[in-house]
Every structure is written in structure tokens, then in C-alpha cells.
Amino acid sequence: MTVLAPTRLDDAVAALAADSSLTVLAGGTDLMVAVNYGQYRPAGVLSLRRVPELHDWHVEGEGSAAHVVLGAATSYTTLLDPALAALVPALAQASRTVGSPQIRNTGTIGGNLGTASPAGDTLPVLVALDATVELASASGRRRMPVSEFVTGPKRTALAPGELVTAVRVPIARGPQEFLKIGVRNAMVIAVANCALVLDLGRRHLACALGSVGPVPMRDRDAERWAEARLDWDGRPALDHALVDDFGRRMATISRPIDDHRATAAYRRHAVEVLARRALARAWVAT
Amino acid sequence: MTGATPTPARTPDADAGAVYQLTVNGTPLTVEGSRPTDSLLHVLRDRLGLPGAKNACEQGECGSCSVLVDGMLVCACLELAEAAVGCEITTVEGLTPVGAEPGDAALTGAVLTDVQQAMIEAGGVQCGFCTPGFIVAIQDLLGRVPEPGPLEVREALAGNLCRCTGYGRILAAIERVVAVRGNGR
Numbered sequence: 134m135t136v137l138a139p140t141r142l143d144d145a146v147a148a149l150a151a152d153s154s155l156t157v158l159a160g161g162t163d164l165m166v167a168v169n170y171g172q173y174r175p176a177g178v179l180s181l182r183r184v185p186e187l188h189d190w191h192v193e194g195e196g197s198a199a200h201v202v203l204g205a206a207t208s209y210t211t212l213l214d215p216a217l218a219a220l221v222p223a224l225a226q227a228s229r230t231v232g233s234p235q236i237r238n239t240g241t242i243g244g245n246l247g248t249a250s251p252a253g254d255t256l257p258v259l260v261a262l263d264a265t266v267e268l269a270s271a272s273g274r275r276r277m278p279v280s281e282f283v284t285g286p287k288r289t290a291l292a293p294g295e296l297v298t299a300v301r302v303p304i305a306r307g308p309q310e311f312l313k314i315g316v317r318n319a320m321v322i323a324v325a326n327c328a329l330v331l332d333l334g335r336r337h338l339a340c341a342l343g344s345v346g347p348v349p350m351r352d353r354d355a356e357r358w359a360e361a362r363l364d365w366d367g368r369p370a371l372d373h374a375l376v377d378d379f380g381r382r383m384a385t386i387s388r389p390i391d392d393h394r395a396t397a398a399y400r401r402h403a404v405e406v407l408a409r410r411a412l413a414r415a416w417v418a419t
Numbered sequence: 420m421t422g423a424t425p426t427p428a429r430t431p432d433a434d435a436g437a438v439y440q441l442t443v444n445g446t447p448l449t450v451e452g453s454r455p456t457d458s459l460l461h462v463l464r465d466r467l468g469l470p471g472a473k474n475a476c477e478q479g480e481c482g483s484c485s486v487l488v489d490g491m492l493v494c495a496c497l498e499l500a501e502a503a504v505g506c507e508i509t510t511v512e513g514l515t516p517v518g519a520e521p522g523d524a525a526l527t528g529a530v531l532t533d534v535q536q537a538m539i540e541a542g543g544v545q546c547g548f549c550t551p552g553f554i555v556a557i558q559d560l561l562g563r564v565p566e567p568g569p570l571e572v573r574e575a576l577a578g579n580l581c582r583c584t585g586y587g588r589i590l591a592a593i594e595r596v597v598a599v600r601g602n603g604r
Binding site for chain 1 (some may be wrong): 479
């Protein structure tokens, strides 16, 4: 088994082109568990640890076109950086619920995307924010919405020889919420989670649910329904009937399953509560 | 580095017997005979004779194997050893007492750090299995946040499990260190 540790992105891409059987190692918090337990034996490993471009983040564009560009190897701890948290609050909130300090220091946003677990905590946030993923291969670079990149449980649109290099997250003006249910506040894989974003400039609401379907679940009809009923000008106290109804609509679009962490019925109930609570909290924060 | 060919951490030949160097507690150490899929935890314990990091869950759940890699608190079980070439690795054995020079062989291990001393005095050690992981995590916390609040402490130690459930005394040990360090300032 070869362990490659290139120091330039071009070299990493070239290595993958030369040998698409290489397993990409970002933080290792998923991969090494499988390796330790003998469930997976990589033919070769391409470590991204030493590629500086993948660890950087910066802001591009201005006003309504502004977005944060996060290198794929950005750790959850970096996502908690106050400067970054101010731009994408829900991503920081989600990151804070991931694992422990040890896991957050190691795990990366690119790894969360590459693993594409239905319980991946950043995925509902990225989907709610209409984030796009940047991919690179020997034949060039391309972008696609995160909602298209994650195609199923632990399945992505990544082509052989292709690498996730960055995530582009639009900066929205308005409150954001991320809520998660698990048996502890730390070290827990989501039983259900929910990201909600209010963009006051565009009068736009987005809500995505995680761990209650094969991919993060969103529904533009439910979002439009709420957008049309919110009083964006007056911003009075939120109408409880509206919030309750929104929660029920989101629960309806969820497609949870029974597993060892929870029953489908519990998850459906949980996301109803989470969506309701996320909207109520976000609206109060306007 | 130039050209499009990445530099392998080692030659891609045999499946065992890889030879590479890791910098542990300030000293470059040669790793021989490890399997390429070995975690840093296994290499530290079984190849480098550093058993301070403990092996329990091997899935990042328990924190018993906490070490610092390039100054970041991580689980050694989740690091691929060979991918840690070029990193500065610090284990519980390499934590230096206040006032000692890093890497001072005479002091390392022979004199306790203030965190270790406080764990003993506060009764924070029961079976002792989780203790090295806690020591490293507490050292990391207090290095970043000299006077953490109670919730900050709990959040920082959420990844370290004590199955003797002696958390109260571990928290008391931290209070003791904070108080002693505060008096020294």
C-alpha cells in the first residue's frame, strides 16, 4: 500500500489521475475507523494534509453575490473561527455539534461531503444555503450544487480520479439555525438534524433536514408557502399556527427509516419539532 | 517540489516493513516493521515504545489515545501513522513540567506536570486508563484558555470518557491547576 502526501493540489490531482484506486485521506475520522476495524483496506492512500490550498478559506464577491470559499480540508474547528462563524453561522453551529474537540480538529468539510453520510451534519446547512462544490480532475475543474453532488447514502457524483477541492457557500443576510437531536450533546451521530436560513434581502427561506432521508431533504413548495406568509416588512411576533403548520409540512417531506439509532416515527416527530423551533428562533432573531 | 509527480512518503513496494521517520516529542524516530494501515496509536505503542496513549475504542469515541499533532489535540487512533510524517507529534510522555526545556530527557517523565500533580492531589485518577488522554486534553485546553468556565471545560473534555465515572474529581483537578497557575501570575 502506497501512502502519497503531495504538497501541491496539481500533484494530488495528477496522482489520482495516474491511479484512481487511491483512497483520498482528509481528516481520517471516517476512513481510519473502517481501516482499524478491518472493514476497509485501501489499495493506496492519497493524504491531503500537506496541500496548503485545501486548508485555506476566503471571501469572494460582494453584496448579494458574496460567498465564502472553503478549502476541502477546512476542519470543523476552523469553521468555528468567529470570523467565519459570523459569515455562515449555521455552518459553525453544525460544526460545534460534530464529535469532540479531537474529532473537530481532524475532520473536514470535504470529508463530510466525500463520505456523504445521511447524518453528515454540515450537509443540510450546505443544501439550505445552496452551496456548490468544486471538483478537480486531470481533465479540468467543475462545480455543482451540493444537492446534486450528494446522490444517496454514502454516494456522490464524484467521478473516478476526481477530488473535492472546495465548497462555495453564499453569504446570506439574516438569521440561521442548525438544530440536532442525539443522545448526548457531544460525540453523537444525528438522529435528526435541521438547518434553516432566512435571507432578509431576498425574502427567502430555506430549510433542509438531515438523517431523515437518503440525502438532505428540502422542499421548495413548503419554503415558498412559508415565505408567502411571513411578514417580512413588519416582522411582528411569529404566528404560532404558521410555525406549527411549517413543522408539519417539513415532517411530511421527510423519508426516515427505522435503524439502531431511532425509529422512523420518532424521526418524523423530531424533524417536525426541529423545523418549527428553527423557524421560531430564526424569526425572533430578525 | 517541482513537476507533476508527488513525492511518496515511502516507496510503493512491499506491503510490510515500511521505513519512515516520525518526530515524536521533539525527537526524530525511525519506524520499522509497521503495517502501512497502522494508526499512529499502534506505531507509538508497538513500534516506538511509547505506551502512554491508550488503546480502547479505535474509533475516536473515547479520547484515551489523545495526542497533539502539530499542536492540535487529536485521537492517535484516527491518524494514519505514515501520513503523519513531517508532523510534530507530542504524547503524554513528552509533556514538559513548567520551567523545564522541551525534550529535556532528564525531566521528561521523571517530574510531573502541574496537571498530572493536580490529578493525583484531587483524586482524579481511579483505574488510570483514561488519565493520559485527559492529561493531554487538559494541557491543550489550559494552553489555549488559561481560565476556562465550567461549561467550557465540559465541552473541551467531551471527547474523553472516564468509565470509572470520576469526572467530578477530574474537574476539581482542573480547578486546582487554574488556581495554582493564577497565583503564579
